[in-house]
Amino acid sequence: MTNPLFYAKILLFGEYGIIEDSQGLTLPYSYYKGALKFSNLDSDFERNSNAHLTKYADYLKDLDLPKEFELHVSEFKKDISNGLFFDSNIPQGYGVGSSGALVAAIFEKYSLTKRNPETISKEELKKLRTIFGQMESYFHGKSSGIDPLICYMNLPILIENKESVDKVSISGGLEGNGAIFLIDSGMTGETGPMVQIFFEKMKTEGFRKTLKEEFIRYNNACIDSFLKKDMNPFFRNLKKLSNWAFEHFRPMIPESIYNAWKKGLDSNAYYLKLCGSGGGGYILGFTKDYAKAEKMLDSFQKEVIYRF
Template identity: 80%
Template sequence: MTNPLFYAKIILFGEYGMIEDSQGLVVPYSFYKGTLKFSETGSEFEKKSNIHLQKYAEYLENLVLMNDFILDIERFKADILNGLFFDSNIPQGYGVGSSGALVAAIFEKYSIKKHNPENISKDNLKNLKNVFGEMESYFHGKSSGMDPLICYMNLPILIENKENMDKVAIPKGEEGKGAIFLIDSGITGETGPMIQIFFEKMKTEGFRKTLKEEFIRYNNACIDTFLKKDMNPFFRNLKKLSHWAYEHFRPMIPESIFNIWKKGLDSNAYYLKLCGSGGGGYILGFTKDYEKAEKMLDGFHKEVIYRF
């Protein structure tokens, strides 16, 4: 039997805000994917991945997980000795869940009790997210568990707050003029340092206040209007959200993106926001007229992920 594929994920809304109890909307992205395989060629990539898995197995061995979510580490270690590696085209440091897909793949293959993503209850979803958070903390220092959860479920998830989340239906995409797209900043980002910057900012009362009173309000309004496909108020709130990030998330915006971020706000042709923690990797773009935005963003590599 071939191993299942685990897709990348994109946080459409809620980056950083979810740490402070904002809503979040996270969707799978099937352009990038990964799967566990046994090495046949012994290539450099396969060897490197295998060594990473060895180190990760040592970490997992010392992890105490809830009863329903215990992993068969001995089988995992035996497979690693037989050349197991993670065959993935998900770019690392791009905010699309490279470690999340790996965690989901390992959990699916080695959890002693099998879980069917389609039948997971709301309560178990929360438990699973917590387990994934512990498993993924190896890669980022601290993880919410959201990335692996999305990769594992392969369904859009609406995070209502820290305690509540549920599967959600995204409005069906159609071939309209509008689009949500990714822009490649040309550099990789590291999640850990960006999160450190955020927590430093959170120490100042002014930042905490504007995050709670403005960012979270615009973010939640974007999710609400997007899910209702109410595009005019959606873009109104999106502009406020993009402008807020330009003012307050400056260290997280890659230098190569500064000017085009401002250009979008000034022209109203498109609006940009962080995709994940920022610092590099992908930036998310939203536009009512992709053809126009594409011309204005000439020279940047772009990928359309949703049409409307």
């Protein structure tokens, strides 16, 4: 393939918690994707993308990357002048990794050392994450490097802690009454301001305490039981997690979703949580009975991403 596709990503668990060393679990999401392509730049979209790549190339030129992760930036610049752009249907501000896919595509095409994601060791994953963090910081101010890593690997990734990530296997995903789904809040969210709200909250001791003692505990328990396919403790902890977010992440929950979130908690028909930093974009839903949840959420646009 001359133009490999890079898929969007979904952070199932770990939003905000991974900043404070919780676990995280993320999946590639093939509904949205992007690829580097050449064109005559006839459309506004192509011209804008090409202009953004020009600025980004200047940023990459000044990055001091270790030898085994060096990029062929002069080749990248030459391609940009020949009409390179990033052809992507990944929505921006929706928490599904639009900049992550771009970073992954550029690294794959222009890195001097070629790698096969299937054979990358856990140690090399750690280094790659750091490199991707440097590359993606251009877009977000400070990046963990997780989004581009998932887009690049195109495999489910377990974030064990701040230092360590590993590949995991998540089987199934097409059949069953239960589902994980996305709800479109109908508005875009900006990561920067939401993260700022989180850090403001972290200044109060009470919030720090409840985040560590409750949120991170429920979050990690959800990941553990989900990977074991142990659905009863999974939904028990998920309800606690959803309830905690409803109380403590109020500013991050889009207004359009607010009542639906509460309805899920009250009825136990489904539970909602943030997908990424919140403020807009997608919200994640989990249910044991998708047909029932779908009826209750019929005023929203939904996309199923996993069945069980």
